[in-house]
Every structure is written in C-alpha cells, then in structure tokens.
Amino acid sequence: RKAAVVDAARVCWHAYKRDAFGADEYMPISRKGASVSSSPRGIGYMIADSLDTLWLAGLKTEYQDGVRFLAQSVDFDVDAPVSVFETTIRVLGGLLSAHALSGDKVLLEKARLLGDRLLPAFNTASGLPATFVNLARGTTQFYGRDETVNLAEAGTLQLEFNELSRATDDSRYRDAAQRAADVIAQLPTLDGLAPTFFNVDGKRYRAVYKWGASADSYYEYLLKRWLQLGRSQPKLRAQYDAAVRGARMHLLKTSPEDKLAYIGDMDDNKFVPVFEHLTCFAGGMLALGAMTMSDQEAKQRDLDLARDLTRACDTMYSGSPSGLAPERVRFSAAGQTPAPNAIKWSGTADMYAVPDERYSLLRPETVESMFILWRATGNVEYREQGWRIFEAMRQHAKFSDDACLVNVADVAKVPTPKKDKVETFFMAETLKYLLLLFDDDANTLSLDRFVFNTEAHPLPIF
Template sequence: MSLKFLRLQPGQDRFHPISKTGSQMSPSGLGWIIIDSLDTMMIMNLTTRLSDARKWLNRGLTYNQNQDVNTFETTIRMLGGLLSAHYLSTLLPDASSQRDYIYLSKAVDLADRLLGAYESKSGIPYASVNIGTREGLLSHADGGASSTAEATTVQLEMKYLAYLTGNEAYWRKAEHAMKIIDDHRMQDGLLPIFVHPDTGHFRYQEIRLGSRGDSYYEYLIKQYLQTSEPVYREMWEEALAGIQKHLLTSTKHSNLQFIAELPQGIGGPLSPKMDHLVCFLPGSIAIGATEGLTETQARKLPSWNAQKEQQMQLARELTKTCWAMYAVTNSGLSPEIAWFKADETNPRPFPEPSSRPRSKNDKASWKQDLIVKPLDAHNLQRPETVESLFVMYRVTSDPIYRKWGWEIFKAFQKHTIVSDGEGYTSLQDVTKVPSPQRDNMESFWLVRPMASNSFRSFVALAGVVRQILISRRPRP
C-alpha cells in the first residue's frame, strides 16, 4: 500500500487518519503511537521504519517535561512498549545491535519519573504524576481516589524492569501496592473499583470487571505466571470463584453466559451490563487453567482436575458471548458496552458448570438477548476480544476461534479503514452501516488487535505504521 507523505511535527501522540493530522498530549510530544508500536514493527520486520523510530527516540524524545501523565496508561503503553521493544530486540535479527540499549535506557528514565506516583501515604500509586517534577497527583475526580484497576496494573512492567536492571526499588514499590490491596481484601476476592492513595482503603461499593476494575483481575494470573509467587495464584483463584458466585449469570433466550455488575456491592441487585473490556476474562481463565500450556499438555499434568475442566468450559462460554457482541451488530463490530436480557429465574449463586444449560449458537436468539444503547454504540478498536480469541485458539487449537477472529478482522477492514485506505479509525455507532467514523486511531490498535490476527493482517498495517513514522523522523 502506497501512502502520501505527511507534514506533521515530530513527537505527536495521536493520529487522525481522516484529516491526516496529528496532535500531542504535551508541548514537546511523548511519542505515544511510536513507542506503543515498536514491537509491532519488529515482528513485521519493518527495519527501515524501526530505524527511523530509534533515531527519534535517541534524538527527539525527552521525558524531562513539565507534564502530568496518567500513571497507569504511561506504564502500560510507554514503559511497556519500551520494555517489549528491548526484549524483542534481543531475540529478533536486525531489531537492534548488541550494543544498543536505547529502549532500556529510556525505560529506566521514564520509570524513575513514574516512581513519584508511589510516594503516597499508603503506597497506592496516585492516578497521575508529573514526569518533570516527579510529583504524584491525586485524581481530579472521585474524591481523589485512584481506580483499582489502574493502581494494580503496573506491576508486570515494574517487576520486569527490576529484573533487567537489578534495581529492587521498581519491584518493591509495585509489590507494596499489591500488599496494601491484599491486606484490605474484600469478600470473595471482589474489589470495589476505587481505592484512595492517602489511606489505602476502598471507596464506594461498586464492583465490576469493566472499566476501573478489569485489569486488576487480569494482572493477578499474569503476575503469578511472571514471578511464580503463590499469593497471586491464590488471589486469582479466590477472585475467579467470587466472579462465578456473584457476577456470572445468563440470558433469557439463548443462555449466553455473561459477567454482570454489582453497583451496590455484594448483596445488591445485578446490573445486566457488560463492557467490552470484560472480554479479557476468557483468555485469562484459559491461561490460568493451563498455566500457559496447551489444553492437551495441561491435561497430562497431575495438577489437572475437575475445577480446571470447569474453568475451561467457562472460558469457552464467555468467549462465545464476546463473539456474540460482534456478531449481532450490523457492522459486525462490538459496541463499547452491551446490555443483556438476563434470565430473572437464574438462582444466585449461579449453578455449577455441570448443571448450567449450554448456550445456543444461533444469532437470532442472540439478538433477542443483546441490547446496544445509543450512548454505548461506539467502537474504540479495543483488543480484549481478539486477544482472548488468540489465546483460546493457541490453548485449544479449535479452529472456530481463528474463524471468529478473521470475521472480526474483516469487519474492521470494511468499516474502520478510511476512504483513501491510509489509516484506521474508531467508530461512532456500530449498529449503523456505514458506521460514522470518528477520525481517531487509538495507539493500541497498532499493537494489540492487529498482533492477535494472522500475519496477513499486517499487510495493510505496514502502510499505516510507515505513515505515522514519517512524522517522527528526527530533525537534521
């Protein structure tokens, strides 16, 4: 795919593919898209573009800016992007020279600035931090509380950096935040979605696996797989049992199983709302049950038991529900939030897997059960479903997950690619065809949804990466 050369200022953080413009989050720019997509360029073997990016990192990027940034987003996208690039550069040919530590050195500089977020009274990280002054900042909303997900979704990156550098401060700060959470652990491992950095106490009662709650649960099992610390396996198993006991239910017509919300906490009424973000869960359940092995390999282990069998069945059912969120819309793409017609006769807690009715496979009954409200109909190119499909295919080898993933990719190609073919954009309303386009491409689009598809999906993507990189070339 050939692309026009753009005249954008270096360091811009956002790409607007319809207007062919860029914007930035700080006066000098932080290079969000470039850093988030470094590993994608390595996997695609875009050596020239990667060279351009490395030059910009070396000459044009500085974190010494008087700029407030979100602690969580900066950790997972910027720090995570740099660490992923460093890791891949040690594995892939032509990704880096043996003496090139640009990614790691930038990661250390950024992480040292992010450590200011952990200097709260409790050790729970502040929602934001000024990377110039290294001062942590309370959230401007929610009474100053940090979201639970954001406070507990920084550990993988910090612990890996500690491993690479030998600097235990990164590990200690991140681990201390988890200890505070564990010390205040709530009933059945389900946490309210806000925690205050001054006290370390939870605020409000709302429990959900969507926004502000999601990645706390995702990082529990991933921290166990990363470090083998038994406490994270225990926390994950307790939380998963709590999810099945309090949040899992099914729909009226098709028996689709979904994860509801508890706006008033445990004991309160269920809200039949499920964010697309929740679709991280089936993939996480699968890697938790198999510990990263294939299902065939895991079944041969002495540790395989009936509970793991039930967990894999739940992973399959929830993956189907996440696919249904795509399959029922006119565009074939999921809304940001889905509402379900819950079966009000379901007992609580939900029955054990062996006694649950299996979900139906016909889209007609799915459409009876799934509601898309106008304010929830947008699609932000989120990766959770395709990531779970990727994991489920790798774990089970069932071709249905590859098929569903390919259908989703084709829908993205059809509806989110802009008219001249030079970029992908988020959508305003997935229930309409053509779907109104928003003129914004999320940085994670180049990293997570695309990387979870087959290598054929990279053909069109290569042009998009090339176009963005043009704006990141260092000044002479």
C-alpha cells in the same frame, strides 16, 4: 491472512509517519497529531506502543525509524501531568517489550529514564500510586479532591516495574509497585473480589465489584505476575483463583433466552446486567489460567467458561449490523428492552445496545481471547471468528486506502459514521493479537516464555 494484518500495520504506520510522526495520538482524517498532556511535547505514546508489533510483523525499517525517533527526540522532560497507568502500560511496557525482543540498549535506557520519572507517583503515605504525575517536576494529582484511586490503575503496574528491575538490576521499581500491590491485598474482598474504587489511604472504599473498566487488568495481573515470576509466588495464584470463584458467585450470569454467559457489575449489592467489550479479556485470562492448572476438573471448568464468555463477545460482533462490536451491551428478559432507545442485536433475543454505547474503538479484548483460546485448544473456529472481525474492521472502519483504520461512531449504522481518531492500542494490541492468531508457529512468543502486559506488550518470564 497474516500478510493482510501486516499490510494494515504497514499502511497505518506510514500514514502516521507522513502526517504526525512523533505525536502521542493520531487523527487520520484531519491528518494531524496530538499530545496526551497539556504540553505540546509528546512522550512517545504511539511510537513506543507500536514498536513490538512492527518488529513481529517483520517491518524492520519502520521499527528502526521508531527507535531512532525515541532515541533522538524523546526525553520525558514534560512539564505536565500524565496518567501513571497509561504511561506505564503503553510507553514503559512498549519500551521494555521492544528491548526484550530486539536487544536494543537505547530502549532500556529510555525505559529506565521513564521509570525514574514515574517513581514519584508512589510517594504517598500508603504507597498506592497517584493517578497523575508531572514527569518534569515529580508532582502528583488525583481525579478529584477525595483522592480516589481505582483497582486497575493501582494494580496494573507490577509486570512493567518487575521487568524494569530485572533488566536494570535495580530493585527500586519492583519494590514501589509491590508496595502498592500489598496495600490492595489488605482491602476487604467480596469472596475474592477487590473493591473497584478506594481512597489513596488504602482504607475507605466503595462497594463496586466488576471485571470491566477500572478493575479488569488488576485480575489479569494477579495471574500474570504469578507466571512472570516463574510461578514462585503461590499467594498470587491463590488470589487469582479466589477472584475467579468470586466472579462466578457474584458477576457471572447467563442471559435468559440466548443462554449467553456474561460478566456484569455489582454496585452496592445490586447486579447490573451490562457486558463491556473491555471485559472480553476474561476469556483469554481464564484460558491462560486453565493452561497452567494441574487439577484437571478445575482446568476444564475454567476453559469452558473462557469459551462461553468468548462466544458472547463474538455475538457482540456477529449480531451487529456492521459486524463491529459496540463498547458495551445490555441484557434483558425477553420482550423487555433495557432502555427505550435500545436496539436488539441481530440473531439474539436478549442482547441490546443503546445509542451512546454503540461506538467502537476497534478494541483488542475479543481477538486477544481468541488468540489465547486458539493456542490453548487448537480450535480453528477462533481463527475464523478473528478473520470475520478483521474483515469487518477493514470494511467499516476504513475511510481511505492509505490511512489507519479509525474509530466508528455507531456500529449499528451502515455505512458507519467515522471518528477522527485511531487509538494507539489498535497498533499495539488489536493488530498484534490478530498477527499472532494467524501465525502458524506456536513458538512465536510462546506463552511458556512470555507474558503479555495489558497493552499486549510481551515481557519475558523470569
């Protein structure tokens, strides 16, 4: 099974190298690449995101090809705004992780260069980062005129900047990211849940609380920053534990018929019964948090919730006509569809998917949770479920034997309509977590020695 995943990574990399080598993004059907910014010059998204997966898969020639390209052709002197968050988790995280695994000094040099070009994003009055930074000029932008930032984008930079400071012995990176985290920690919470959207001044905010898009990885990083820093910051663990309690109080529901546990959204004091695939990271996070608890009762409680949430995530796959999960599902009381055009998922009484949410980007969160639960419990059911998901991907996301698997436009239609795109996180995360799930050696990236950033890049624990 591991060999099959290695083969998928090899095929995808060779197709990318053939058609679009050096491009940030890859369109396998039209066999071309694209840049993530308005500049035609790439900044190494696909390559940096793939390096550690290639290394772990034993694809050393392919890995060296990627390192050589970054060393010779990528300087980050791009005169266009790029996402601070995405560039940090994918490119900076990828460079630092590959450096930690291989010891290749050129990767650390590139990481330092990129870190220097990302730092101007933090030059705001509050210290919260801007959403976009021009890597050549150091100028910044936000989504709109009101200068709103979201929780995930401001609170998911700390692992990478901590590691960059550790590896370079230069505290500027850690200090900038820590200042942003300190501002977030001052925001008023709903029983430990931080507001998802707030102004860059760190004062005005909207009463939206969730664990899905725009919030997810902030909570993940509370726990992982505590782990990364050798459990030396009890305040981080306390913030994480408070957020889990808040989620249990306000976001956690059980579907009325199927009794599936899921995490929805709170918007202006109203609960919204949606479950995003992105939120499926929570099972893995809770399991990782449980593994590092001393209180046995609390440990079991969080591990049980991790299992229950991952069961609901697995149902998103198993109930789908193609075996692939949609981007999100909705829950409803029996017999009441949440929307007129919603389809009920097979084998369920109250899980539905609506047409514009039935696409799949081959996201990693469910297999990520299965990998961590496999490490935490040794229960082989997680390997079986992960294999079923991978088989569905190979069957329904493939358009050619010599190309990457691609995004699917509607998982409820068989044969599945394809989209001309493979996300960089398919190589970085989905295939990596599958590789690790099917690796019999628990010392491969031991969870005692490494912490994974939100793009599945393993960084050393200090």
